Amino acid sequence: RKEVEQDPGPFNVPEGATVAFNCTYSNSASQSFFWYRQDCRKEPKLLMSVYSSGNEDGRFTAQLNRASQYISLLIRDSKLSDSATYLCVVNSRTGRRALTFGSGTRLQVQP
Amino acid sequence: DAGVIQSPRHEVTEMGQEVTLRCKPISGHDYLFWYRQTMMRGLELLIYFNNNVPIDDSGMPEDRFSAKMPNASFSTLKIQPSEPRDSAVYFCASNPAGANTEAFFGQGTRLTVV
Numbered sequence: 001r002k003e004v005e006q007d008p009g010p011f012n013v014p015e016g017a018t019v020a021f022n023c024t025y026s027n028s029a030s031q032s033f034f035w036y037r038q039d040c041r042k043e044p045k046l047l048m049s050v051y052s053s054g055n056e057d058g059r060f061t062a063q064l065n066r067a068s069q070y071i072s073l074l075i076r077d078s079k080l081s082d083s084a085t086y087l088c089v090v091n092s093r094t095g096r097r098a099l100t101f102g103s104g105t106r107l108q109v110q111p
Numbered sequence: 112d113a114g115v116i117q118s119p120r121h122e123v124t125e126m127g128q129e130v131t132l133r134c135k136p137i138s139g140h141d142y143l144f145w146y147r148q149t150m151m152r153g154l155e156l157l158i159y160f161n162n163n164v165p166i167d168d169s170g171m172p173e174d175r176f177s178a179k180m181p182n183a184s185f186s187t188l189k190i191q192p193s194e195p196r197d198s199a200v201y202f203c204a205s206n207p208a209g210a211n212t213e214a215f216f217g218q219g220t221r222l223t224v225v
């Protein structure tokens with residue numbers, strides 16, 4: 001089983017739609033959680049960190065459920081520029097220090 | 112700051128040749144990571160360094176792969192001999208010390224082994 005699992009998509013949505021991505025992680029020792037965004041043929045870049053109480057950044061809302069080992073990302077009022085691959089990322093404070101990436105969920109926002 | 116700098120951006124080589132990928136991390140970052148990305152396997156960690164010391168190389172596929180970090184501002188990933196299945200995008204990333212810190216990626220090296 002992969003450490004971080006995501007639905008690969010693609011998710012094809014019209015402009016203005018609300019779309020949600022989910023992610024599960026297997027290591028209960030994971031302490032830090034992130035969503036990264038990767039545009040086609042580009043490097044991954046941090047979209048937002050995910051905090052235990054949930055957090056919002058404009059149109060983006062991230063939620064964490066430690067009991068279920070589940071992370072979500074909600075995008076409201078989708079824009080064409082939101083088209084990208086969204087990577088769920090976890091970091092275990094114990095043991096290996098590096099970020100572990102999910103395979104990503106591809107989003108295509110259509111006019 | 113210029114960010115993480117990788118070279119070359121693209122590399123095409125013949126099977127059996129040696130390939131060296133280079134990375135300059137962001138100044139002051141204590142951690143450096145090498146990742147490989149393919150369609151089939153996504154982003155996989157190969158190795159990471161803390162203060163120039165290799166900490167975890169369990170992701171290095173086999174003995175053909177080696178990585179060094181001779182100083183805080185430079186790292187190399189070498190493949191010798193290269194094989195077609197090594198074709199991928201190789202990313203270098205760095206971040207400062209701390210458990211909840213963002214990793215900054217270079218633009219990657221797209222390697223094609225023919």
